[in-house]
Amino acid sequence: MKFKDFIHNFFxxxxxxxxxxxxxxxxxxxxxxxxxxxxxxxxxxxxxxLSGIYTILIASTKRVFHNNFRQVETRDSLKKFCKMGILIxxxxxxxxxxxxxxxxxxxxxxxxxxxxxxIAAFSFTELGIxxxxxxxxxxxNDYLMMGIKCCNLSSALIAIVLTQISLLSITSTIDxxxxxxxxxxxxxxxxxxxxxxxxxxxxxxxKKLPEEGDIQPTI
Numbered sequence: 001m002k003f004k005d006f007i008h009n010f011f012x013x014x015x016x017x018x019x020x021x022x023x024x025x026x027x028x029x030x031x032x033x034x035x036x037x038x039x040x041x042x043x044x045x046x047x048x049x050l051s052g053i054y055t056i057l058i059a060s061t062k063r064v065f066h067n068n069f070r071q072v073e074t075r076d077s078l079k080k081f082c083k084m085g086i087l088i089x090x091x092x093x094x095x096x097x098x099x100x101x102x103x104x105x106x107x108x109x110x111x112x113x114x115x116x117x118x119i120a121a122f123s124f125t126e127l128g129i130x131x132x133x134x135x136x137x138x139x140x141n142d143y144l145m146m147g148i149k150c151c152n153l154s155s156a157l158i159a160i161v162l163t164q165i166s167l168l169s170i171t172s173t174i175d176x177x178x179x180x181x182x183x184x185x186x187x188x189x190x191x192x193x194x195x196x197x198x199x200x201x202x203x204x205x206x207k208k209l210p211e212e213g214d215i216q217p218t219i
Contacts, residue, residue: 019069022062022148029059029155032122050098051162057091058155065148075209077143078202084147085198088154092191095158099184102177117170127159143205150198154191161187 009016033055040048061084068080161184168176 018145018148019066023066026059026062026066029055029062033059035122047098047165050094051158054091054095054158055155057087058151061087061151062148065144065151069144074143075206078206078209081143081147082199082202084151085195085202087195088151088198089192089195092154092158092188092195096185096188096192099161099181099188102181102184105177117166124159124163127156127163147198150194154194157187157191 011017033052036048036052036055040046040050040052064080064084064087068077161180164183165176165180168179
């Protein structure tokens with residue numbers, strides 16, 4: 001595609017713009033996930049390793065969208081939508097299981113001010129990207145587009161938790177374990193519900209769609 005055509009489509013085709021932005025943020029997710037895993041290993045904080053794994057799964061969800069956008073038929077699109085839902089459900093379930101352990105142990109994440117602010121800044125950026133993707137996604141009846149909206153919403157919910165943990169870690173005067181556990185489980189559970197909704201939606205909708213070979217051409 002010529003650069004001129006790309007610019008025209010980017011500013012005039014909302015679905016095309018969403019696809020390209022998703023492609024870019026997918027790589028951002030992979031890079032950010034790697035950074036979180038390295039940080040978690042270096043500081044011996046398993047939460048950030050887990051958060052990195054979650055982010056990798058979200059990036060994989062975006063890859064499903066990008067690799068199949070406008071390239072699959074309706075039924076295949078719906079199946080990819082279900083695959084995205086399964087990835088979101090699995091990632092969110094792992095996140096909830098880990099965060100729930102904070103109810104039974106007194107553990108508070110504490111970092112110095114520079115590290116805490118840096119983590120919060122990147123987490124807030126991730127939150128902004130997720131919300132931006134949620135708002136920019138088109139409202140057309142496109143299953144893959146619906147899937148990426150659900151993915152962005154899930155990512156935004158988890159980013160809120162990570163931002164909170166980072167900000168509360170700056171001060172050592174607050175025992176934030178309980179607050180982090182509550183927000184982690186609540187927002188993680190909401191993210192799980194998104195995945196469950198996608199799977200249920202798939203099961204109900206796939207039954208109503210005709211087989212691709214049964215679709216009669218219009219005259």
